[in-house]
Amino acid sequence: MKELTNLCLDTAASLGATYADIRIINHENQSLLVKNGRIEDISSGTSAGFGVRLIANGAWGFASSFLTEPEEIKEVTRLAYQIALASATIKREDIRLAEEKPVQDSYKNKVVIDPFSISLEKRLELLTAAEKSLRIDEKIKVAQASMDLFRTKQIFAGSEGSYIEQEITQCGAGISATAVKDGEIQRRSYPNSPRGQFASRGYELIDSLDLTENAGRVAEEAIELLSAKNCPSMKTTVILDASQLALQLHESIGHPTELDRVLGMEASFAGTSFLTLEKLDNLQLGSTIVNVTADATIEGGLGTFGYDDEGVKAQRTSIIREGRFVGYLTSRETAPVLNQRSNGTMRANGWNRIPLIRMTNINLEPGDRTLDEIISGTKDGIYLETNKSWSIDDKRLNFQFATEAGWEIKDGKRKTLLKNCNYTGITPEFWNSCDAIANRDHWQIWGVHNCGKGEPMQIAHVAHGTAPARFRNVQVGVGK
Amino acid sequence: MTRILELESQISESLTEALSHSEADQTEVLAYAHDTALTRFSNSSIHQNVAEKNVHLSIRAIKDRRIGYASTNRLDRKSVQGTVNLALEIAKERPEDAEFKSLPAPKPVHGMSSFVPATSECSPMQRAEIIKPIIDKASENKLSAAGAFSTEVAVLGVANSLGIKSIHSLTQASLNTVVSSASSSGFVSFISKDVNELNPEVFADKAIEKALMSENPAGIEPGRYDVILEEEAVAELISFLAYIGFGALAFQEHRSFLYGKIGQKVTADNVTIWDDAHDGRTIGFPFDFEGIPKQKVVLIEEGVARNVVYDSYTAQKENKESTGHALPAPNPYGPIPTNLFLKEGDSSLDKMISSTEKGVLVTRFHYTNVEDPIKTILTGMTRDGTFLIENGEIVSGVKNLRITQSILEALSNVQSISKITRLIDTGFGTCNVPALKVRDFNFTGATEF
Numbered sequence: 006m007k008e009l010t011n012l013c014l015d016t017a018a019s020l021g022a023t024y025a026d027i028r029i030i031n032h033e034n035q036s037l038l039v040k041n042g043r044i045e046d047i048s049s050g051t052s053a054g055f056g057v058r059l060i061a062n063g064a065w066g067f068a069s070s071f072l073t074e075p076e077e078i079k080e081v082t083r084l085a086y087q088i089a090l091a092s093a094t095i096k097r098e099d100i101r102l103a104e105e106k107p108v109q110d111s112y113k114n115k116v117v118i119d120p121f122s123i124s125l126e127k128r129l130e131l132l133t134a135a136e137k138s139l140r141i142d143e144k145i146k147v148a149q150a151s152m153d154l155f156r157t158k159q160i161f162a163g164s165e166g167s168y169i170e171q172e173i174t175q176c177g178a179g180i181s182a183t184a185v186k187d188g189e190i191q192r193r194s195y196p197n198s199p200r201g202q203f204a205s206r207g208y209e210l211i212d213s214l215d216l217t218e219n220a221g222r223v224a225e226e227a228i229e230l231l232s233a234k235n236c237p238s239m240k241t242t243v244i245l246d247a248s249q250l251a252l253q254l255h256e257s258i259g260h261p262t263e264l265d266r267v268l269g270m271e272a273s274f275a276g277t278s279f280l281t282l283e284k285l286d287n288l289q290l291g292s293t294i295v296n297v298t299a300d301a302t303i304e305g306g307l308g309t310f311g312y313d314d315e316g317v318k319a320q321r322t323s324i325i326r327e328g329r330f331v332g333y334l335t336s337r338e339t340a341p342v343l344n345q346r347s348n349g350t351m352r353a354n355g356w357n358r359i360p361l362i363r364m365t366n367i368n369l370e371p372g373d374r375t376l377d378e379i380i381s382g383t384k385d386g387i388y389l390e391t392n393k394s395w396s397i398d399d400k401r402l403n404f405q406f407a408t409e410a411g412w413e414i415k416d417g418k419r420k421t422l423l424k425n426c427n428y429t430g431i432t433p434e435f436w437n438s439c440d441a442i443a444n445r446d447h448w449q450i451w452g453v454h455n456c457g458k459g460e461p462m463q464i465a466h467v468a469h470g471t472a473p474a475r476f477r478n479v480q481v482g483v484g485k
Numbered sequence: 486m487t488r489i490l491e492l493e494s495q496i497s498e499s500l501t502e503a504l505s506h507s508e509a510d511q512t513e514v515l516a517y518a519h520d521t522a523l524t525r526f527s528n529s530s531i532h533q534n535v536a537e538k539n540v541h542l543s544i545r546a547i548k549d550r551r552i553g554y555a556s557t558n559r560l561d562r563k564s565v566q567g568t569v570n571l572a573l574e575i576a577k578e579r580p581e582d583a584e585f586k587s588l589p590a591p592k593p594v595h596g597m598s599s600f601v602p603a604t605s606e607c608s609p610m611q612r613a614e615i616i617k618p619i620i621d622k623a624s625e626n627k628l629s630a631a632g633a634f635s636t637e638v639a640v641l642g643v644a645n646s647l648g649i650k651s652i653h654s655l656t657q658a659s660l661n662t663v664v665s666s667a668s669s670s671g672f673v674s675f676i677s678k679d680v681n682e683l684n685p686e687v688f689a690d691k692a693i694e695k696a697l698m699s700e701n702p703a704g705i706e707p708g709r710y711d712v713i714l715e716e717e718a719v720a721e722l723i724s725f726l727a728y729i730g731f732g733a734l735a736f737q738e739h740r741s742f743l744y745g746k747i748g749q750k751v752t753a754d755n756v757t758i759w760d761d762a763h764d765g766r767t768i769g770f771p772f773d774f775e776g777i778p779k780q781k782v783v784l785i786e787e788g789v790a791r792n793v794v795y796d797s798y799t800a801q802k803e804n805k806e807s808t809g810h811a812l813p814a815p816n817p818y819g820p821i822p823t824n825l826f827l828k829e830g831d832s833s834l835d836k837m838i839s840s841t842e843k844g845v846l847v848t849r850f851h852y853t854n855v856e857d858p859i860k861t862i863l864t865g866m867t868r869d870g871t872f873l874i875e876n877g878e879i880v881s882g883v884k885n886l887r888i889t890q891s892i893l894e895a896l897s898n899v900q901s902i903s904k905i906t907r908l909i910d911t912g913f914g915t916c917n918v919p920a921l922k923v924r925d926f927n928f929t930g931a932t933e934f
Contacts, residue, residue, distance in 0.1 A: 038817050041738075044579055046815035048554035049571055054539065066609075068536040071558045084536055091524070091609035092531040095617055125578045146739045149817075185739040190859045269527045272631035273663040273672075276851065276868075279933075357537045394854040396887075398866040403887055403932035405864050407856045427856060427864075429887070429930055460633040461523055461535070483929050484862065484889030 009055075010162035012075055016082040017059045018164065022089070024102065025059035025082070026163040028314060029073055030356035033156050035121070037128055039136040040149040044129065054356040057085045059164075063099025064092035069357040102337040103346045105317055107166030112311020113173075115304060116207035120154045120176040123208050128152055131216065132178075138220030139182045144228050147183035147192075150216060151200050152176070153454070155466075167316040175307060175466060177203030177452060178211045180220055184227040191230035191424060193223045193409050194391055197248045203452030203466070206305045226410060229422055236411055236426040238482030242386030243428055244379060244475045247443075249408055250369065251451035251469035252392045257432040258290075258297055259367040259467070261401035262324050263350075263458075264333040266362075268342065274460050276399025279432065280330060282342070290330040291436030294372055297325035299334055300470075301349060301365035307452030307468035308367075310352070314360035317349035324367065328437070334362050354463035361459050366450060368470030372442025376473050379441045381417040387481055388412045388419055389426055405429040405483060428481045435476060443472035489605055489638055489654055492518045496642035496652055499542055499560045504644055506566045509546035509573050511588045513645040515774055515813055516560070517541045520605075523635035524612040529620045531613060545814045546572035547588070550581045554815045589797040589807060591648040594778045597763055597771045599655035600638075601679040607636040607658065615660070615680075619689040623664045626693050632662030636680060643776035651772045658683065659910050663869055664692040668934070669702060669882055671695025672848055672869035674717060676910040678768055695848060695870035699882025704931060705873060707886060711844035711900075712926035713837045713874070718847045719827065720909035720916035722863070722892045723758060727822050728913070729858040731760075731784050732810070733799035734819020742861050742893060746790045752896035755830060758785040760794060760810070760822030766908060766917050767824040772809060774816075779809035782822065788897075796820040823914025830902025830919060837901055837922040839877040845886070845928070846872040846879065861892040866932065887930035898924045 010027050017025035031053040038046035055078065056069035066089025068081045132150040139148035155175045162168045179201015181194040196202040196214055204210045245253060260266065261278040269277055280288070291297075301309055301319035310319050315337050324332045334350040335343065339362065351360035380388065391409040398404075411426035412419045450470045457464055496516045503514040518540040525533035542565060543556035553576030557568045612634050623630035637657045644650040658680035664671050671692040675683050714722070730741035743751070762769035762779040772778050775797055783791045795803075796811030799819055810820035838846065845867075853865030867886050872879045903919040 036815075038815075040817060043582060043584055044552075045817045046554070047552070047575055047579055048543075048556065048815050049575060050543075050556035052558045054558065064531065064534075066534055070538045071540055072538075081538075088522075088534045088536060088609045091613040092534040094610070094613045095526065095529075095531045095620060097528065097530045125575065129579060183738075183740065185859075188859055190740060190857065269629070269631060270532055272527050272629075272665065273525075273633060273661055357539055359533060359535055394856050394864065396852045396854045396864045396866065398885055398887075398932045399851050399868050400932070400934060402934075403866060403885075403930055405887060405889070405930070407864075425857065427889075431933070460525055460533075461521065461537075461635070484856075484864070484927060 006160050009073065009075065009078055010160065013057055013078050013082050014162060014164050016079050017086065020083065020086045022059040022061045022086060024164055025057065026161065027055055027057050028356055029055040029160045031158045032355060035154040037132055037152045038149060039132040041147060052355060056356045057082045058359055059085050059089055060100050061086050061089035062093035064089050064096050065100060066092060067359045100338060101341055103340040105337060105347065108316055109168050111170040114205045114309060116174045118208035120208040121156060135180050135216035135220050138217050139180060139224045141221060141224045142228055144184045144186050144231065145182050145224055146185040150180045152178040152211065153200065161314065161316050163316050169312050169316055171311050173205060173310060174207060175203060175205045176208065176210055177201050177454060178214055178216060180216050180223060182224040182227040184231050186231050189231050191227050193227040195219045195223045197451060198392055203307050203454045204305045205307055205309045230410060230424045233422040233424040235485065236423045236482045238485040240478050240480050242383055242475060242477050243479045243481060244383065244386060244388045244473055246390040247447060247449050247471045247473050248451050249389055249392050250471040250474055252395055253406065254367060254369055254469045254471060255453055256395055256397045257401055257404055258324065259364040262333050263362045264335045264339040267333065268339060275458055279400040279402050284330055286331055288330040289328050289437065290325055290433055291328040292439045293328045294442055295325055295328045295436055295439055296370040298322065298368050298370060299324055299365050300368055303366050306366035306450050307454065307466045308365040313349040313351045314353045315347065315351045317347045320349045322348045334364065336362050352465060354465060358463050361463060363465040364456065364467040366468040366470060369442065371445040371448040371472045373444055374441055376443045376447050379443060379473065379475050380414060380419055383414045383475065384416060386414040387423065387426065388414055402432050404432065426481065427483050428479050429483050430479055438477040439474055440477055441475040443474065447472040488520065489600065492640045493652055493654060495560050496640050499565050500642050500644040500650060502562055502565045503544060503569050504646055507546060507569045509548050511547040511646050513545040513588050515543045516642040519637060519639040521635060521637045522609065523633055524616060525633045526616055526620065527631040529624055529630050534609065542568060543813060544569050544572040546576050548573060548576045550585055551576040551579050552582055552585060586801045588645045588647055589775050589777050592778050594651050594772045595763065599653065599678055599768065601656045604636050604656035604658045604678060604680040605638040607680050615683065615685050618685045619662055622686065622689040622693060626697065628664045628666050628693060628696050630662055630664050632660065634660040641770050643772065643774060645776060649776035651776045653770050655768060655770065657768055662692050664696045666696055666700050669696050669699035670869045674910065676908055676915065698879065699870050699872060702882035702884045703873065704884045707928045707930050709925045709927055711841055711924050713844060713846040714921045714923060715848050716907040716918050716920055717849035717909055719918040719921050720911055721850045721853055722895065723825055723827055723916050723918060724911035725853065725855060725863055726861065726892055727825055729855055731793055732819045732821045733793045733795045736793045737799060737802060740858055741793065742859050743790045743793060749790055750788050751790045751893055752785055752788045753899045754788045755899055755902055756785055756788055756896050757828035759783045759826050760824050761826060762824040764826065767915050769824045773811040774813040775811040777807045777809040777811065782808050794820045794822045825916045827918040829904050829906050832901040832903050834903060834920050837920065838874055838879060841874045841877060844874045845883065846874055862889065863892055864889045884934055885932045886928040888927060889929040890927045895923050895926060900924055
């Protein structure tokens with residue numbers, strides 16, 4: 006492969022590019038979906054190719070192709086160069102990259118049981134049994150169990166001398182039941198929605214989920230929700246379960262700390278960020294118990310890797326320390342704005358996309374209480390579990406989430422089931438109202454396998470370590 | 486033109502190779518090739534500029550009513566044969582699918598003109614030249630421009646062992662921009678088969694006007710308002726309806742808002758929605774991802790629910806014919822209409838504004854999501870040009886508002902519809918829609934800008 010990467014880098018240099026990198030990638034995936042007693046999806050796919058990114062005349066160009074062959078590499082490198090020249094006709098200043106030492110290394114994430122080695126028969130047996138256990142009543146109109154496997158092998162070579170090989174294996178699985186009756190529709194998912202829990206781990210993750218053992222409860226709750234009380238409209242205390250809190254963290258802390266968004270690079274699509282540069286080290290973004298880290302090194306996280314797609318080593322950095330906003334997610338292009346080096350968050354969704362700043366594992370560090378202590382210390386409130394829908398404005402301030410289920414909390418006890426729960430708020434107010442976070446016993450890393458960003462659209466695998474937490478004075482039951 | 490002929494030839498050869506190699510009882514081959522280029526700009530400079538050549542080949546192999554799927558992005562003989570073999574191996578390992586009857590049989594596909602050479606030949610430098618006046622005009626007005634301009638050549642080929650073999654090429658050019666001041670922004674978008682239909686100066690003026698008009702926005706209390714929804718906002722509502730309920734699978738699983746409602750009133754009389762890929766105003770392929778010709782399907786007619794769209798699987802379950810709305814297999818979402826139309830009226834944006842005593846004008850929505858697919862409740866934010874109307878005039882920009890609104894309720898409250906319609910890219914197809922004036926639209930929250 007070094008011959009191919011050198012061909013690209015030499016071609017780029019001979020054309021006059023001042024920087025170039027090439028990623029050669031082979032990605033494979035397998036997908037299984039059993040739905041309503043039928044195998045809906047049983048597929049295997051591969052996508053292979055290369056992408057060339059370079060700087061010429063002080064501007065970026067990128068081109069990619071599925072044909073990883075010498076002549077194509079030369080042609081695509083020339084196209085990337087032509088694109089850079091076109092970019093240079095409309096630029097404010099030359100691209101400047103933060104310094105990074107060249108690296109020759111390899112990385113492979115820890116996998117106890119290779120998920121691709123498990124026979125299709127065994128995987129189907131698990132999903133079929135779990136799905137069957139969901140169909141306990143005719144009101145369950147959609148019962149489904151799914152499993153996804155991913156493996157990416159990647160070579161990164163840069164004109165500054167880096168050559169990095171990585172192999173990342175990931176998988177995930179989940180179940181859900183949708184109950185319908187008399188114009189009412191309710192869904193419950195396990196262990197998370199959509200499509201379950203995901204991690205950079207092997208089949209040991211799927212073995213640990215106990216899908217079939219949880220199916221009966223999931224289906225029963227979906228049915229029970231049909232006749233449950235509607236979530237009332239009021240301001241109250243909410244306790245978010247860890248999986249919902251993961252998405253809350255994702256949307257209201259993760260995305261707004263991406264420095265490319267802050268600098269306007271996503272302005273026309275997903276938007277910008279309220280966390281403008283002057284707020285760094287100056288904004289109390291959460292209460293003093295709120296500590297958030299970006300940790301691409303944590304074992305098993307779906308956002309864990311060895312090096313990012315600029316060849317920068319994976320890192321753990323602080324985003325919020327005792328409630329104070331102290332750090333962005335950065336890249337080699339954006340970090341110089343802060344007189345910093347990149348903290349290694351540039352990742353691309355395959356060979357045919359440029360790297361963008363992406364969340365890694367953005368974690369809310371655990372607190373010091375048990376969940377029972379948090380609930381028993383709550384006189385009135387609602388416990389909200391499992392995300393149903395999400396929405397946030399284009400600066401990441403006003404959010405609204407709906408959850409699959411909620412439970413009234415009265416006098417320190419979890420009581421009546423509630424349906425159609427949603428809640429809304431403004432990001433800094435919400436995080437400043439956090440007065441309890443459960444401890445490490447309740448802390449779990451939740452894989453988010455569908456994080457969208459960029460044009461053309463890129464889907465990233467990221468994750469969030471969270472434990473349940475309590476927030477005061479939150480508006481619930483919006484639109485009721 | 487050489488490139489498109491090359492792509493079409495590659496697709497045709499791979500379809501033939503796959504079918505001739507397959508030992509399955511029935512085999513379907515889907516091949517898609519595209520050359521896409523996208524220039525992205527922000528802070529009035531080009532910051533991302535990319536090109537991609539890719540192909541996708543997927544096989545559906547059926548052996549003894551057992552179905553396997555496999556895909557690759559290589560079209561060489563060895564890869565094609567390997568993918569066919571893999572699909573068949575997967576099929577053999579699974580149990581029989583009692584509900585599967587057959588792949589679809591061929592039907593005549595009517596041709597359409599979807600390919601414009603000027604779009605396929607648009608170079609990186611030409612894209613920069615089209616963007617430059619937008620950035621310059623924004624700068625002249627002390628505004629900052631951001632956006633994305635893409636051109637695409639795509640070839641879709643579908644063949645199956647029952648005799649289907651269809652190949653079609655199309656081009657697409659699309660541009661969106663957000664023009665911003667310190668306190669406001671304006672948005673405009675364009676999509677066409679023909680890049681030459683784009684006039685960047687006129688395009689820029691629309692976004693700039695909105696950004697300037699909405700500077701220093703006022704805050705208003707959330708609540709129910711008369712609202713004027715521009716085409717981009719209307720397309721968001723209609724495309725969500727398609728996603729959650731205009732497909733037969735959602736209907737058969739009782740998840741669709743149309744379940745039990747066919748023949749009943751679901752919106753106001755002045756609302757008619759249909760899907761038609763053959764209408765010259767839209768962009769699409771003449772056949773679906775099973776190779777079945779796309780039919781015009783009326784979904785809601787003068788307020789009455791009429792039909793949903795079908796692929797071969799959902800059609801066979803009801804002993805009906807596919808309407809040509811299959812997505813690529815394997816497809817757990819079922820069929821979805823992707824070339825939607827909402828019937829025009831006789832009003833105009835100016836008339837809607839002048840007839841409004843107090844209301845809100847919305848340019849577009851942001852980050853919308855469904856809270857309840859049967860009640861069609863959607864939440865999302867307004868963005869890039871939200872205005873307060875008083876006594877028949879736009880009086881100021883307003884800070885962005887959150888909606889929590891039933892789409893069908895909104896479509897039941899349509900007071901007037903513009904005569905002019907626009908084609909909007911919705912991400913999974915297009916909507917050709919007019920602007921709407923709707924009463925009692927539910928704004929449930931507000932943000933700080």
